Amino acid sequence: MIALETFFSFILTHDATLRLQAQKLIQKKTTIRINSYIPFFDFYIQFTEKGLLFDFDRLDRHIDLEINSTLIDLVKIFVFNNQTSLNN
Secondary structure, three states: OHHHHHHHHHHHHHOHHHHHHHHHHHHOOOEEEEEEEOOEEEEEEEEEOOEEEEEOOOOOOOOOEEEEEOHHHHHHHHHHOOHHHHHO
């Protein structure tokens, strides 16, 4: 989890185009809940000025977006940018 957080935060803070696209999410401190139902787990991603924060605890955060998927589809989305999995 720490490796993902470090990797995506590095990209977000050093890629000017991506940072510009994510600026509204950063300003609103958007929190995304990702729910996998095979196997079951939840984790949260929050956009901040310092990058992305990944966490397994909700910590009384307001959830702005919820994504429900399987682990296989999550891997396809994050690693391979699979559009079919993303659309599902």
